[in-house]
Amino acid sequence: QVQLVESGGGVVQPGVSLRLSCAASEFIFSRYGMHWVRQAPGKGLEWVALISYDGSKRYYADSVKGRFTISRDNSKNTLYMHMNSLRVEDTAVYYCANDLWQFCTIPSCFLMDVWGQGTTVTVSS
Amino acid sequence: QSVLTQAPSTSGTPGQRVTISCSGTSSNIGSNYVHWYQQLPGTAPKLLIYRSNQRPSGVPDRFSGSKSGTSASLAISGLRSEDEADYYCATWDDSLSAWVFGGGTKMTVL
Numbered sequence: 646q647v648q649l650v651e652s653g654g655g656v657v658q659p660g661v662s663l664r665l666s667c668a669a670s671e672f673i674f675s676r677y678g679m680h681w682v683r684q685a686p687g688k689g690l691e692w693v694a695l696i697s698y699d700g701s702k703r704y705y706a707d708s709v710k711g712r713f714t715i716s717r718d719n720s721k722n723t724l725y726m727h728m729n730s731l732r733v734e735d736t737a738v739y740y741c742a743n744d745l746w747q748f749c750t751i752p753s754c755f756l757m758d759v760w761g762q763g764t765t766v767t768v769s770s
Numbered sequence: 771q772s773v774l775t776q777a778p779s780t781s782g783t784p785g786q787r788v789t790i791s792c793s794g795t796s797s798n799i800g801s802n803y804v805h806w807y808q809q810l811p812g813t814a815p816k817l818l819i820y821r822s823n824q825r826p827s828g829v830p831d832r833f834s835g836s837k838s839g840t841s842a843s844l845a846i847s848g849l850r851s852e853d854e855a856d857y858y859c860a861t862w863d864d865s866l867s868a869w870v871f872g873g874g875t876k877m878t879v880l
Contacts, residue, residue, distance in 0.1 A: 692869035752862045760814040
């Protein structure tokens with residue numbers, strides 16, 4: 646059973662940086678692309694970023710492009726999201742999710758399958 | 771404002787068949803598969819339908835999906851109280867080079 650456990654959330658002031666982690670287990674992490682999706686309080690889902698299984702492809706939502714960086718360490722089975730210049734509107738629960746299929750490199754293949762339970766980021770002065 | 775358009779809420783009675791619609795454009799639904807997620811209260815989303823009409827293992831066949839042109843639908847037949855949840859459509863947008871979600875539809879079982 647795929648397990649994804651997010652961590653690194655917290656309460657921070659606008660403008661600061663934060664790094665989220667997603668520890669993966671019970672599947673071959675290095676074969677699957679990974680995603681970050683967020684959900685602001687009382688709002689819907691917003692896709693944030695994805696990274697291919699080997700890190701060669703990365704895509705971002707316009708709302709975070711240039712501020713957030715998705716990365717992965719396949720030797721540690723861990724996904725990361727480096728968040729810089731945080732804004733109040735970045736306040737959300739951040740979920741990581743793995744791809745449904747292995748070895749995806751084209752957009753039509755990437756698809757969020759299993760999701761973690763999320764970590765909460767609150768940006769407030 | 772979400773790129774994909776869904777009605778904010780809908781409702782039905784137990785045993786009823788209900789549908790949830792998702793409207794997009796030629797750059798997203800019109801040229802890519804649509805996927806559906808179910809989010810039960812207080813939990814993480816779960817993949818419900820992928821590639822417009824495929825069900826992951828474990829998803830009851832009461833749930834079905836379809837797509838036509840730039841719109842897609844999720845149908846739930848034999849509605850049950852445990853189907854009370856938020857439902858989101860999602861797809862890749864070629865113009866944005868990004869995944870996009872609908873705003874979500876809250877299903878209430880009366």
